[in-house]
Amino acid sequence: MATIKADKVLPLYRDMLRIRGFEGKATKLYEQGVLPGFLHSSVGQEAVPVGVSAHLNKDDYITSNHRGHGHVLAKGMDPVRMFAELYARTTGYNRGRGGSMHIMDFSLGIVGANGIVGAGVPIAAGAGLSFQVRQTQQVAVSYFGDGAVNSGAFHEGMNLAAIWSLPVVFVCENNFYAESVPQAYASRVGIAERAAAYGIPGVMVDGNDLFAVYDAAKTAIERARAGEGPTLLECQTFRWSGHFVGDPGVYRSKEEVEEWKLKDPVPRVRTWLESHGVKAGELDALEAEVVQEMDSAAERGAEGPKPDPSTATQDVYAPEGVAQA
């Protein structure tokens, strides 16, 4: 809140609305049974990727996880091609080979959502290594949940990034449940506290407060860009849906979910905008526009062709000879 300028907030608000709109539309389609596979919704967590991505350039990289629609939208993905991928069409980002859980666009620095919890942490360290060796100003952001922090890959990747001072920011979306297991059960310490074990800054913020995320991410990303090494940023937030769309979430009380809905990150920004002179009518129009954008994106995504069955084993291996040139 302290560092952001008022005219910058409206586009970020729009980004949050677009994530919510995308997730809402995808959930509806999934419940209608028109999307194959499974789906993980990030509704409730929108402030985190928007606050982080506000400081990222196109050539910065992110690793994402199974709940990645927000991360990739905030990094610049086109919802039409995202929906096409969710529909498993050749016009999708991965030509229908990856789906929601593996969505990638290397031209936007999105090296992939990932179906393996924690796997993106060392991969982000490797991207950071790449920037350090080539002496660019790029940074890598690794998004993961509270479940990932108890994996070996998390520990090894954090430590490697720390000892080599790699330009990486580790963003933990602590939504307090690793599928069904509460975070307090799975660990004796807070997540940001773990940074001390690697000798790097650990920062905990209210992940439902766009301005808090924005400020903390700014500091962490600037630090990484300056060659001062990684930061662990814990953003406390909550997913409104179950672990996957269709999960009734029997492990959480109704009261807990309702309490978190009162801390909805989206209206908090709207209130701020209204108090800074943006007209309610303008915000209503923006909200309606985003709903329409996502309806249309889903429609256009569904229009893409299904893959030709004879192409099933394409791209297992790269054609050789390229590197020899």
Added chain:
Amino acid sequence: MRQILMREALREALFEEMRRDDRVVVFGEDIADPMGGSYKVTLGLSTEFGPLRVRNTPISEAAIVGAAVGAAITGLRPVAEIMYMDFLGISMDQLVNQAAKIRFMSGGQVSVPLVIRCQGGPGRASAAQHAQMLEAWFAHVPGLQIVMPSNPADGKALLKAAIRSDNPVIFFEYNGLYNVRGDVPEPEEDVVEPIGVAKVAREGSDITIVAWAGMTRMALQAAEQLQEEDGVQAEVVDLRTVSPWDKETVLRSFSKTKAMVVAHQAVRQGGVGAEIAATVYEEMLDQVDVEIGRVGAKFSPTPFAPELETQIVPGKAEIVQAVRDVLSRTARAVRR
């Protein structure tokens, strides 16, 4: 031609590729000077190329391979070392779910040009956690390439090919070969052998022996013994790349000899030999009476005691015996 050791040949490949391409970086446990690697293959690299491109790592196998994946998909050509083949289990997710699949899952957007070098294998009383041959684990994974050279010239030429490859390569160095000396072309010749292509290491007309890495040497020795003692002319096919493997060369040799033994140091059950034998059966059954023998380790972890280890892991004697068994079955089949 000059003769150098396998470990020197591999080291030359690393030096030459690092000089040739500044995207090549090398990291792993104990690989930097003055240690220069547990088996000295990387000796001198960190001194010539500096700490930006050549780095020791903590004992973090998942991060070593994970960082190699991240570096490979963002523009570097990492050559990461996992000290023992047996330690690959710790990095399995990064190898199997990440390195092998990113190209495919992305719909062909990106390649994963990394090399994981690791060594190991039986024969040195290293016991059950430092002596396994695990190529079959990785041959089961589409997207990986498994290279297993048997001599210094191939070691060098194939490591250079692995570093230049756009696909992830697991490069297995059988420990028992490090001090083997062989002809290796001069560095100026820049010899690169293609991945996925086997080589006929010895010509013969009576039976084909398919082998790789350390077992190729034993197959060549077995072939000499068979010639002397039985008058049998064995052809030895050095597979060199275990996955994707060179079906064409193996089938061509089998078409000529009409008998085959596949030999590896890895456990026989579920081994790569089973895949090769089954493929030859499928392809050749209509054409000839197919006689195939398999040689592999007994279904047991590797024991520490040297006299027990030799009971588990096969060598020249087991290859000779398998050839004799196959040829006697062939003779019976001919009489039928």
